[in-house]
Amino acid sequence: MRMVLVSVVTPFLLLAQMRPQTPELRQEAAREIAQLSRQLRFTDTPSAQRYRAVREEVTAKIQARVDQYIGSTVKPASLDPSVVRQDLDFLLTPESFDPEYSGPPFVAAGEAGNARSLIVAYMLVRGGTAVNDSFVTIRGYSGVNGHFQLVTSNSVDFEGYGLFAAELSSPSPAEQWILVWGPRFGFNGTKLRTRVYAFDGHAFRTVWNPRDVLNGKVIVAGNGFSVEHLDEQHYYVEGVPPYTLHDDYTVSQKGIEQTASHHLSE
Amino acid sequence: MRTTAVQRALPRLIMIGMLSCAPGFAQYATSYATHYFSSDGRTLYATTTTSGSMNTSAGYTHDYYAYVSISGPPGSSGSTGGGLVSSGWVPAASVGTAQSTGQISTVVDGSYMISTDGYAYCSDVGEFMNDQPPPQGPIVDSPVINMAGVVDSSTQQPYGYVGTSGTLSIYGLWLTADGQDPSPTVSSDDSNLQLSAPSYAGDQQLNVPYTIKPGARNGSHSIYVTTTYGQSNPGTFGVYDETPVITSISPSAFAAGNSYSVTISGSHFGSVCPTVSISGAGNSTFTASGPCSDTSVQGTAAFDVNATGPSATLTLTSSGYGSGFLPVPGQSNQGSKSVIVYPLTVTQSPSIINLSTGDKNTAITVSVIPSTTSFTPTFSSGLLRNPNSSCSANLDFTSNPGTGSVNETVTAGAAGCSGVFSTTAYVGARSATGATQVTVPPQILIQFLVGEASGQTAPADMSQPAIAVSARNRFGDASFPGGTTATYQAVIIPSQYYGASNTTPNGVQPEMANSVGVFSGTTGAVVQNAKCYWSPTAAQWATIQQALSSQTAAFPANVGAPSCWAGQPRQIVYKTSVAANTRGGSYAGAPAFLFLQQIPQSNVPAVVQIP
Secondary structure (H helix, E strand, O other), X not given: OHHHHHHHHHHXXXXXXXXXXXXXHHHHHHHHHHHHHHHHEOOOHHHHHHHHHHHXXXXXXXXXXXXXXXXXXXXXXXXXXXXXXXXXXXXXXXXXXXXXXXXXXXXXXXXXXXXXXXXXXXXXXXXXXXXXXXXXXXXXXXEEOOEEEEEEEEOOOOOOEOOEEEEEOOOOOOOEEEEEEEEEOOOOOOEEEEEEEEEOOOOEEEEEOOOOEEOOEEEEEOOEEEEEEEOHHHHHHHOOOOOEEEEEEEEEOOEEEEEEEEEOOO | OOOOOOOOOOOOOOOEEEEEXXXXXXXXXXXXXXXXXXXXXXXXXXXXXXXXXXXXXXXXXXXXXXEEXXXXXXXXXXXXXXXXXXXXXXXXXXXXXXXXXXXXXXXXXXXXXXXXXXXXXXXXXXXXXXXXXXXXXXXXXXXXXXXXXXXXXXXXXXXXXXXXXXXXXXXXXXXXXXXXXXXXXXXXXXXXXXXXXXXXXXXXXXXXXEEEOOOOOOEEEEEEEEEOOEEOOOEEEEEEEOOOEEEEEEOOEEEOOOEEEEEEEEEOOOOOOOEEEEEOOOOOEEEEOOOOOOOEEEEEEEOOOOOOOOEEEEEEEXXXXXXXXXXXXXXXXXXXXXXEEEOOEEEXXXXXXXXXXXXXXXXXXXXXXXXXXXXXXXXXXXXXXXXXXXXXXXXXXXXXXXXXXXXXXXXXXXXXXXXXXEEEEEEOOEEOEOOEEEEEOOHHHHHHHHHHHOOOOOOOOOHHHHHHHHHHOOOOOOOOOXXXXXXXXXXXXXXXXXXXXXXXXXXXXXXXXXXXXXXXXXXXXXXXXXXXXXXXXXXXXHHHXXXXXXXXXXXXXXXXXXXXXXXXXXXEEEEOOOOEOOOOHHHOXXXXXXXXXXXXXXXXXXXXXXX
C-alpha cells in the first residue's frame, strides 16, 4: 500500500500542469455528484429507510455521471492517469474516507485489447456513520473515436469493503492486470479481501480469488506482492503461535503463483 | 243399661241391618251404618244410626242405642261414641232415632276397622239384632286378621329383613276359633319365609316364630291363619333387604395415585358380591378381587392421581341375597364410609435450565410423594419472552413412566430458535410445586462466542459477555447490518463477525451460560455503548496504552481497530476485566478484546478504561 501511494504521488506532482482545461465540466460534475451523494448517507432509522429506497438508483446515477465525465474529458491520445486520478479525487471529495481503511480513486492506463485502455476504481461511501455500506466499482474503458467508452465493470466483489488497488506487471501485452484489496467494513477485527483482475479491453477476468483473511495486510513489491495475515488454524484452533503468516506471490503466465509462505517470528 | 235378653250386634265394617221387636207388637227398629272419607282422604268418618218405631201398649219401655268405634294401626287415634237417644215408657206410638258418629285420622299407613252397633230394647218384646238370626251361644267364624295385623313383635313393623329371624305377632279375631282350635296353622306364600308353630295363641293374637331365608322373594307376602273354621283373610308382612352398613375399611388412609388392597367389613352386604364405588377422589375405582360375604368385601382401590383429599367416600351397593335388593321404602341399598386421602405431592428440579437447540441430554426430574406412586409426567410450557430473536423455539419432553421419580429429557427446536420458557410438570392434573425456567438462547449467540472467544473461559474473564453485549448494542442502530431488524440472527453474520461462521451445534460451556446471560438480559451494559471490537497485538496494545496513559484525544493509528465510525469521533474502551489474550505469541500481554464506541466529539480521551 505504501508503495502504491508513493508511485501515485510522484507522477501527480510532475504532471499537475497537464490537467485538462475543463474546470467548468469538473465543477458541474462535482456539484451534481455531491448533491446525489447526500442521498447516500443517513443518521437515523427513517433516513436509513429513505436511503435504502434510493441507494441503487442514486449510486447508478453517480457512476453514470463519472463515466460521462471521463468520456467527455479524457482523451485516449493524451491520457494522463494522474490527471484522471486527480479529477476523480476532486469529483468524489464528498465521499472521502479514512485512508486507513480505503485509498483514493485508482486509475491505470494501458493498451488492453490493442487499444488505449483505462481502468478506474473508486469507492462511494454510503450508509450510516458507523459502518460504510460502501459501493466499490472497478471499471474498464476502451478508447473509441477519440473518447474513452465504458466497456465493462465489476461492482460486486468489493461491495461493503474498502478499496486499495495497484497495477501489476501483466504477463500479456494485451491485458492490464491489477491487484485490488480492502477490509470489510463493520467487521470486528480486520477481514481483508484480495483479488487480481485482468482487463483485455472488453471485460474483466478474475485471475486470483483467494478467501478473505483476517488481520491482513498487502505489500506490493517488484513483480508481485505479499499478504500478511492471521493464521486462523494456529490462532483459533490450535492456539499455538506464531500466528502471522507471510505469503509471497508473483505474476506469471500461469497467473498468480505463491512463491513462499512462512510464519513471522513473534 | 238393661241386661235382660240383650244381644250385642256383631261388629261389621259396614252394617245395615234390621232390629225388630217380637212379632205381634207391630213395632220395628232399624239400624244402619255409613262411613266416608274427607275430601283430602286423611280422615275417615263413620256413623251409626238406630231408628225405632213402637206401637204398643203403654207400659212398655224402650231404649234405642247407636254405637261406633274406629280403630287403626299403632300411632293412629280415633274416637268412639254412642248414646241413648230415647228412653222411657213407650207411649202409644213411639218413634225415636239414636245416632253415633266417630272419626279417625288416616295419616298412618295400615288397616282400619270400623265397629258399629245399634240396638233397640223393648222390655217385653224379646231380643232382636240386626241382620243376623239370634245365635245360640258364642259366635265363631273363620279367623280374621286385622288390617296391618301382622308385625314383627320386636320392632312392631309390618316387615322383616332377609336373613333374619324373629317373631310375628298376628292380630285378629277367632284366631283360635274362640279357643276351640288352640293350635292354628300359620302359613305364608313363600317357602323362604318360614313360619313355625305359634309360640302363643290367643283368639285375637298369635305369636309365630319366623325366619326369612336368603332367596326369599322381596316385597309383600301374605300370611294366613287356618283354624278348624277355615282360613283367614291374608295378612300382610313385608320382606325387605336390610341397608348395608360399613363398620370398617382397612386400610383407612390412602394416597392419590396409588393402589391398595382393601378389606371392607360390616353387615348386610348381601350374599351376592356388592359393588363398591369411590367418590370425592376423582376417577378412583374399586375392583373386587377376593371372596365376599354378607360382612366382608375385599378388593383393590386405585386412587386417582388427581385426588385432592382430604377425604373420600367408599360406597357399598348391595346386590341383595339372590333376588335383587329391595329396601324398605325410604331406605337405601347403599352403605358408605369416609376414608382419608392424601393428595399427591409433585416436585420438579432444577428450577433453571439453560438449553441449546442442539442439546439432547438435558433432563427435568419429576418426583412424587408417596414415592410408591407410578406415573408418567406431562409438561406445560409457556413462552415468557423471546427478545431480539427471529424465531421462537418449542420445547419437547420425553414421556417415560417411572415410580417415585423420573427424569424426562427436554429438547428445544427448531435449530437456532430461542425463548425463555416457564415449564411445569404435571402428574395427571396435579401440577408440580414450582416451575423450571428453561432459557434457550439463539444458537448463533453460542456459536459466535465459541468462534470468537473459546479460549477466554477463565471464571473472571469477561471477554465473552463483553463481546456479546457489544453485538447486542447494535440492535436499533440502522448503521449496522441487521441493526434495524434487531435480532441476533440478523446482526451476528459472517460479514461482521468471524465467529458467526462457527457451527457448534449444542450448548457448550461457558458459552452457553454467557449467551443466556446476554440473551435474557441479566448481563447488562458491560461495555458501555461499544458496538465493535478487535483483538490487538501486543505491539498495538502498547500504542494504545500510551494513548490511555496520556489521555490524548487523538485516536491512535495503526492499532488494528476495525473500521467502525472511521473518520468519525470514536473511542477505544479498555475493559480491565477482559483478561489477557490466552493465545500468547504476538498477542501476549494484550487484552483479548478492546472495544470501540462512538463519541459525540473528538476532544475527549481516545482511550478509556472501565472495570
